[in-house]
Amino acid sequence: MEYSRRLARVPDSYFGKTMGQEVKHGPLPLINMAVGVPDGETPRGILDTFAEALYQPENQKYGAFHGKATFKQAIVQFYKRHYDVDLGPEEEVCILYGTKNGLVGLPTSIVNPGENVLLPDPGYTDYLAGVLLADAIPVPLQLEPPHYLPDWTCVSSDILSNTKLVYLTYPNNPTGSVATLETFEEAVQLFKNTPTRIVHDFAYSAFGFDAPNPSILQVEGAKDVAIEIFSLSKGFNMSGFRVGFAVGNKTMIAALKKYQTHTHAGMFGALQDATTYALNHCDDFLLEQNAKFKRRRDNVELKLRESGIPFEPMKGGIFIWLPTPKGYDGEAFVQYLLQEQSILVAPGIPFGENGRHYIRVSLALEDAQLDEAMERLGSLAPLYQQ
CATH class of the missing domain: 3.90.1150.10 (Aspartate Aminotransferase, domain 1)
Known part of the structure; x- marks a missing residue:
């Protein structure tokens, strides 16, 4: 082969x-x-909802490519409740068949061949695959102990001028480090009014031991430059369900949604119903x-x-x-x-x-x-x- x-x-x-x-x-x-x-x-309520939803006739047929209104509204309400962030359910929400699909598919959706993508080092292993599949150029974003936060002064202006996308991930996998709202404010201000966009991988959002983890979208103007990708795998014990979502910048969301119309059909309706229950009832x-x-x-x-x-x-x-x-x-x-x-x-x-x-x-x-x-x-x- x-x-x-x-x-x-x-x-x-x-x-x-x-x-x-x-x-x-x-x-x-x-x-x-x-x-x-x-x-x-x-949680039992998620499983019971999933089981009951299997028998609903509408869940046994093709569904809308971009998800049920009830699921998207649950995402909007969850972000308002937890982070006081307002979202538009149609233009600022993209459901994902596992967040890995969004993280790997994003470069193909918005990055051109030959453009730089900054990847946290250390950071999640499969970001690199998405960059290479898009024929883009991976550039390490050096993170140093003990806090493993970006030092933007160490990234050359030549690199930044050709950078289309930056990956951030906090709490960080693998280091267990966390970001403050000031960390995100610095990144948003740096890339404001530039072609560079940010994706924040929020897979471990539920786990903040000394303070709650902030969302990058809490920063004023963040939706002008960033999306956040949220996973239910870890916090809700739903890793086998393979479901998550992206929220934020309208253009990036539109690109991901277009990409998914060619790589996936609509998400299984029963899975959407179970996830809707999780977001609404499992705080x-x-x-x-x-x-x-x-x-x-x-x-x-x-x-x-x-x-x-x-x-x-x-x-x-x-x-x-x-x-x-x-x-x-x-x-x-x-x-x-x-x-x-x-x-x-x-x-x-x-x-x-x-x-x-x-x-x-x-x-x-x-x-x-x-x-x-x-x-x-x-x-x-x-x-x-x-």
Whole structure:
């Protein structure tokens, strides 16, 4: 089989290669801390709504390409309730068949071949694929510890002048860092009245441990330059449902909607009904999710400090970002952990060059497994003292 030249330029998806593969590990029971799939169940009300909606005749036929009015209105009301952001349901909302489809499809929708796209380094692995499929030029947006926020003074004016799109993601996957409203204000002001647009990946919006996570659309004028992509996978325990949405800048939304009319038909109506229920009725569940992962974060950071293992402060999200011991890069340390401690984590390298000497550790495990994992990791403290 031969790939097209365009597809051949795209590296294999790290998680596409690894999820579902048999894992060879050491003698201890395997603890999988590699994938960010929430460990709880989907709220019962969402499932009941989904099940009932299956029997509605209108949900067994083709639906409107751009979604039900009830679903779009629920998105509008959710953003008003949580972020005090006003949205137009038709021009400023685009439903997505999993947010990854929107994040990867956006460059093809609005970026021309040869234009720059700034990608956070470290940042989510599959942004790069979307840039390469659009024949655009990926440029790392260097994020430095401990806060992993953009320093725009370090990006050359030559790069910025040819940049069409900038990806931001907070809480950051993989580092667990968060942004303030001032972070977004700086970005919006920088790109105001320029051809550059911003997409903020808000996949871990529910998880802000020291303060609620702001939306970039809360910034005055943000809708002139930015969209935000919201996922229900993590906060609502709906990762298998593959549903999310983009909101904000009308032109970017129109481009995504046009793109999707050629790549997808209308979203399954029962899925839209279940998601509408989630947005309208699960605010308390989001608070519970945040409290659960904050407690886990506090416990894990305490145990790491007691063991003397360094880590980057985790302010949000569901991952903690650990440097590797001296003499190991991320991939080598992943193999060491598998064979010596039967712990599976993700190497930092797929998230960008700045992740080469890090591993990403998911906290989406039951408490007993998480405690056992911390004991095993704690036994490796001597590696960090060499």
